[in-house]
Amino acid sequence: MSDKSHNPNQMTGAAMIVRALIDHGVTDIFGYPGGAVLPIYDEIFQQSEVQHILVRHEQGAGHAAEGYARSTGKPGVALVTSGPGATNMVTPLTDALMDSIPLVCISGQVPTHLIGNDAFQECDTVGITRPCTKHNWLVRDVNDLAKVLHEAFYVATSGRPGPVLVDVPKDVQFATGTYHPPRKSDVHRSYAPRVKGDAAQIRKAVALLANAKRPVIYSGGGVINSGPEATRLLRELVEVTGFPITSTLMGLGAYPASGKNWLGMLGMHGTYEANMTMHDCDVMLCVGARFDDRITGRVDAFSPGSKKIHIDIDPSSINKNIRVDVPIIGDCGNVLGDILQVFKAEAKKPDIKSWWQQIAQWRARNSLYYKKSSDVILPQHAIQSLFEATRGRDTYITTEVGQHQMWAAQFYGFEEPHRWMTSGGLGTMGYGLPAAVGVQVAHPDSLVIDIAGDASVQMTMQEMSTAVQYELPIKIFILNNQYMGMVRQWQQLLHGNRLSHSYSEALPDFVKLAEAYGAVGLQVHKPGDLDGAIQEMISVKRPVLFDCRVAALENCFPMIPSGKAHNEMLLPEQANDEATAKAFAGGKALV
């Protein structure tokens, strides 16, 4: 027995958790304590390798971990207690599942003998989180804990990344067992994501690409998840083929916005040229995107004349919404590498000059046009000013959800991957502020800006306190239109202008609020003061709440209206003040 006590791998479950974090290279975690995780907090207290960031609400821990993960390519880690701690994680877990973000959540659970008894702060955490995780585990035996933790990290980060949860009852945290470092046999034999694309399919794809007259590359978040090599290969493919490229909201930055083949984002609020190119193309190469309904518009009219190639690591993404001609299951980087190799060996750059001429005509429509004003700040103008002021700096952008998010996607030019963190699939208001906290923890010296809306930012405002505590100089740039602008826009367009509960009644004074938190508050009303205020925001080395008062009734265009195809976009000149006014007066739906 005595030599057993000298075995360095003998330890408590709580110690194993900290040890596993260290073994997986985790340096920062986000969490909130409670009864069912106190043994783990006790271990955290007694070491210094893993830094714990105390948030103010578990949802904040989850989104911070997401921001951390997206900006680094490493998994984000959250630690929460049982019951309400775990239920508060449901939103970020679902968010991470929708956007394929690697997240490891460790939750405390009531002791095993109390499970099922409606014990204090008991809930069926694995039951509740089963549909919002890639996989989850309840660990009933301390000797299974190491294996499960290692598998959790592997599942979260391999294949199509996603959130996982490990639920650890308190008695298992106290119990002593044997730890082992990560090893291959920790993973289910049934889990083996396919990385390499099928060679015959790759040849078919190259044949299509080489003979395309009107090609387009449509890339998504999968390229960014795949890693830097995939981004490099995507850029090379664009170079080698000369094809136009568009991307989803999640994919921004994989191809630089300043690149000459860039069409802008596609989809509901994408550019006219991107959507028209998608609609009229003859060959579409979809890389790491999933034909989401915000992208396709009306499915039966989606790019009707094209042959579609789809690269995705998740077979269930293939033919889910849109039937494709050449599916290739594999990792984006791996498959792009193979496609490039075959293309360079066997094909030459197709002549698509007339296609580019057509695209130039679409570009000339200037679908992101808006009318500047010298009296009132237009939200698009505010984003452009922010972009100009931060250009060339080491900047990371997060957003909340709404019009400001779409304007950020349209007007902020991303040159690199991992610089843009937004809640795409779930559309979670309240994502951006805690995500900025996570990003700033990962990149302490970078400029981290949350482009926010006045309504969204109030959903997780409490994390300002976290930012102040850890001296994280995040900038919360609020496009304050005093409305839930995106909701109002839909009500104007589709619900007879009945603005039911979309006005931001009783907004706080954001400057005073910032000061109350111990942060810095700034406010601008006039376009002439904007640039100076942005400079001030950037130079302050503390967290800032920036209340940017913008035109209240501005709407986000272009837009594919509901039930319409890509070539039926509503352009800004068709949706000018008069048209909006008409919608006001007549209370008439535009659909």
Added chain:
Amino acid sequence: MNQPASAYFIEERHDPNETHTLAVLVQNEPGVLARVIGLFSGRGYNIESLTVSETEAQKHLSRITIVTTGTPMVIAQIKNQLDRMIPVYQVVDMTQTRRSIERELAMVKVRGQGEHRVEALRLADAFRARVIDATTESFVFEITGNTDKINQFIDLMRPLGLVEVSRTGVAAIGRGPEGM
């Protein structure tokens, strides 16, 4: 189609539905059945029949047989969605990939006297159903066969005093020497 005012594109699909039997080999661990069922309810897929049992105890393998309906695109989705679950080893579409044999077992309780009782017994004989319990006024029949055969038998028992039915759901296996 006239679109209602909605943030979604509301679409009618007209592809015909097909019925498929899927054999799913899974790691037998807590929650695995809940995962499979949750997938079906969460994504709005149909379950017509479902059977589960451990089939290889040493390897902790269970086999789940699911009969489901959907358009060909939905059936393909179901298979892919099942296949990507961590504890799922293999998904085989018994309807598509090979000729397979499907069987169900049902226990059928019938209560009656006189001519009805005699007729029930005669039909049971014709269907090769066995009597596994009897009283002076009732029988419990055990019948195995494919789903159609069992439905047919139950329909015939209805006017003869059908009391209740307990069915196992479909189990399926491929013909020939190969395993799945």
